[in-house]
Amino acid sequence: MKIIIAGGGIGGLTAALLLRKAGFEVKVFESVKEVKPLGVGINLLPHSVTVLNELGLVPKLAQIAVSSKALLYYNKFGQKYWEEPRGLYAGYKVPQFSIHRGKFQQLLFEEAKAVIGKENIFTNHHLQSFKEEDDKIIAGFIDHSFNEFIHEETGDALIGADGIHSVVRKYFYPNEGEPKFTGITLWRAVTETTPNFLNSSMVMIGNTMQKFVAYPIREDATSSTINWIAEIKNENNTTPPKRDWNKKVNKEVFLPAFRSWKFDWLDIPALIEAAGDVFEFPMIDRDPLPRWTFGRITLLGDAAHPMYPIGSNGASQAILDAKALTENLIANNDIQKALVEYERIRLEPTSKIVLSNRENGPDKIMEIMEQRAPNGFENLDDVISKEELQEVANQYKKIAGFEKKV
Secondary structure, rough: OOOEEEOOHHHHHHHHHHHHHHHOOOEEEEOOOOOOOOOEEEEEOOOHHHHHOOOOOOOHHHHOOOOOEEEEEEOOOOOOOEEEHHHHOOOOOOEEEEEEEEHHHHHHHHHHHHHHHHEEOOOOEEEEEEEEEEEEEEEEEEOOOOEEEEEEEEEEEEEOOOOOOOHHHHHHHOOOOOOEEEEEEEEEEEEEEOHHHHOEEEEEEOOOEEEEEEEEEOOOOOOEEEEEEEEEEEEEEEEEEOOOOEEEEHHHHHHHHOOOOEEEEEEEEHHHHOOOOOEEEEEEOOOOOOOOOOEEEEHHHHHHOOOHHHHHHHHHHHHHHHHHHHHHHHOOHHHHHHHHHHHHHHHHHHHHHHHHHHHOHHHHHHHHHHHHHOOOOOOOOHOOOOOHHHHHHHHHHHOOOOOOOO
């Protein structure tokens, strides 16, 4: 059984590794000419790291990532109101990793070359067309730079893991239009700073109108690499910037809004000013779909359920998709039934996460705190109870599927 995967991102490569381990023939087709360490930081939650552990990747991840200790929430005055342990420190069997997205993708890419063979991974191959014929899938690929046809591949199934602008998704939903944008713009960068900066933890500061997020993605005895995100919501802005890993902007576009965010434990303007290149991204997603699977074709990852980067779930859910897809192909010799069952298992949970993230997911607590204590607080218990804080955190973990098992 040959599986064609359109897209060599995190979801597509994880699926390729899992499927090959299960004995399937796999071929991966990626649009870009060269896989480079683009992007900035992401988090891998314990339920997805469990899958990566099955592939033997945790020791390699530990060498290039940070095992997250805690998640901490602060208001815009730098007052802490919530802290919870994460990963190993919360009693999970595997870590929660903070890692550079591009380095993680490169790790998966090198692993895929070793496991499925570099001859089965094609870069500079953009999916242009596909059709189901005589119980087979025939897919055509072009060189995207010159729009020239370069390859045709025949297989038993096609997995559309080709991102938020998926060709596969657009074929089945031609009238869907552009991704949804609600006026939230993100500016992301990394800053080199002192060892053990932020104590291997993620900090969330501000509220849902203006937010700053920071966490280390590399630490050693001499320095820390801090990934940070500055976020501002402008409800009157209806035109999103292009979603491009390479779109650089001047810091002065957003830095003035954070000039006063200097705390005794963190100087945010200094952290921004010490960064190198800053990249601008829109916060966009798409509406949940009624179905992903059409015969021998299905969707995976951002092609299936692009979501706001809230709650650290994008990459993790793509990895869980890959696991469910593989398990169902193993369990069912009928490919079409296997893909329908994969969809049944994964579509509803991921749709709930998409919708929850639109309501700010676990960051809803930032909105609550801003409403109840817009000028800060002297006694936290007068504003909110630990039980209510815990309930917000637990509710999202349950939706996202990584609640701690008792």
